[in-house]
Amino acid sequence: MKKRSNVVKYNRWGYIFLIPFIVVYVVFQLVPLVTTVGNSFFEYYRSGLTQIGPNWIGLENYKSIFSTPDLWQYFGNTMIMWIMGFVPQILLSLLLGAWFSNPSLRLKCQRFFKTVIYLPNLIMASAFAMLFFTLFADTGPINSILMQTGVLDAPYSFMSHVWSVRTLVALMNLLMWFGNTTILLMAGMMGIDPSLFEAASVDGATATQVFFKITLPLLRPILIYVMITSLIGGLQMFDVPQILTNGTGDPMRSSMTLIMYLNKHLFSKNYGIGGALSVFLFVITGILSLIIFRFTDNRKAIK
């Protein structure tokens, strides 16, 4: 009897330690989440210094954002730029991860290189975007190098062509995040039981076979994690294209992401439409994450 009450008393500390998290979560996550959903049913914005609303309008905000194909265009832009950055990023990270975690290569200065590839992530995304904006300006250094080496006759306007802007955004995301992904994948690779690699080499497997038959399958949980976090990050892509295109998402909004669109509505503090957009984004993120989860579960079940 006495013993049990001690356990209960002891468990109490668990709850006490949870308080800081719960408080922060409720104040900064749960309350905004609920009010965002609530706001999406109201006409609620500011015209000049005059507050309009909140007036209950039901699903009007949802109707207005779905009444044009724009939302899907911005969703498409976001996904295109994410995939353009993510595919090369995961390939590069796998390659680097495999090299770094392969003891037979005996790479020198591993620590140095691991630090260096992580460094771009420490630069603020906006500063990075400003840097690229200056580098790729019409009269910027990239254009002058290309012209002096005779590749181009006239400066190429990187910011005026759909695919050059998208490529630049993807490239920046790649540069910023491949170090992070490499370190995650490397951690996964080092967690694989070395006896498997030894057994494979005793059986005479080549390095390629080891990579595809042992490393990759066992790395799947980490790969899934990387993919989901990157997808969620990708859907929330904002700062890089925002700064690079000065908030316009031009040419013709072909590089406007969902969050940039959301930001457009903040000029008038339009919490109604903004809320509806956020709910849409929330649902999309949920669905995509579920798809990835399902996909992996099935694969496991088949095996």
Next chain:
Amino acid sequence: MKKKVISALLCAAVAGSMLAGCGAEQAADAAAAVADAAATAATEAAAPAAEPAATEAAAEEEAAPAGDEGKVLNIYCWNEEFKSRITDHYPGYEEVDGTHGKMGDVDVVWNITPSDDNAYQNNLDETLLKQESAAADDKIDLFLVEADYALKYVDTDYAMALKDLGITDADLSDQYEYTQSIVTDSNGNLKGSSWQACSAGLIYNREAAKEILGSDDPADVQAAVADWAKYKETAAKAAEKGYTMCSVNDTYRTYSNNVSGKWVQDGKIVVDANMDAWVNDSMELVEKKAENTYDLWGDDWAKGKKPEGKIFCYFGPAWFFNFCLDADQDGTIANQGGWGFCEGPQSYYWGGTWICAASGTDNPALVKDIILTMTTDKNVLKEIAMADSDCVNSKSVLADLSGSDDGNIALLGGQNPYAELAKGAEGIDLSNISPYDQGCNEEFQAAMKNYFEGNASKEEALEQFYKGVEEKYPELSH
């Protein structure tokens, strides 16, 4: 027992660090808290000798010249311009540090938020909406506005009518009319005042003018750009000689100031015929490579400040001379005095800063004095014109300057532009401004850039313009 103590301590540490985190996020609040704490400490220290001290303090307040006025003057603005004008020209202003100063025994607090991404207005809006409930020393006393969004503030009760401060029409009679119509609300109350008259013209590169037109004399250049047809002819010649006239965004305001109707009429967005003319003229010149499509203030646009940028002209008012042409840098055209000034195809104005008094200010007498000194005192205005090459808002000072060598400006090669500037300021007509101008102008230029660069048809670009404006102002339609 020991365990419990340790756990409790850990809890406290976690909670403590959490609170510390919150605090650090709002450095300004923390600073305010420190100030409060200091004030409390002072009160506490004074407490033992409560009564006599209090009487003394009251006596002191009565003795001070403006006894019922607040001790803190809060000024909201978006750059250093007004601060440097006050520092250089307001008698009795002492600078304390980057954001603080003193006028007599009143502390001046500069709240400077850049305009980028609308940050200045967002900040000002939030603070103005809380103005009524704010403590006297936290209330905004003065704030600055630009013409593009002046009506947004002027047409509300948040800005104070100048006559309520005791400023009479006679005080302001020497100002240009257009500077007053911008800040007059729908009931006819004047609610702001400016030290600048920002009539603008065409600032041309003298070397380029000699090469293209065979003369750099302002009269000859003016003849070559006297209207848009002649301007286009000159542009074609400039393109032949390898020059670009300027950016399409440079000419924008000349067109947008001379429209026949407001951007918004009865809740509908209306594209004026003159805006359409800007689109067509600009497209024609962009196709001939006589104009470029660079955004204002960008690096590409700024290359024209140097001779190798091969730009024929910029469009700008007097503040453009000092603020934008980088005369203090080696190798710029301005540094060699290589610019000239003429009226250009149409008269227009650009920018300018208006001083508004915020309703609820606790320093009305000081605010009145600042507005009167900075925007009507002829000696101060002349000082400003000569020290900062500003085109000041005083008919008599401009007349004075245009007739004397004091008005000669080095970066214009010694030319005296004040006669043209004064003439331009008289000719500005502002009957067509609306509170939506800022958003409409920004969106129109951004959307049309797609058309000029061949990424969209004119109709598609127009659609994008409507879309952008309706996002900014949900109450509008087209």
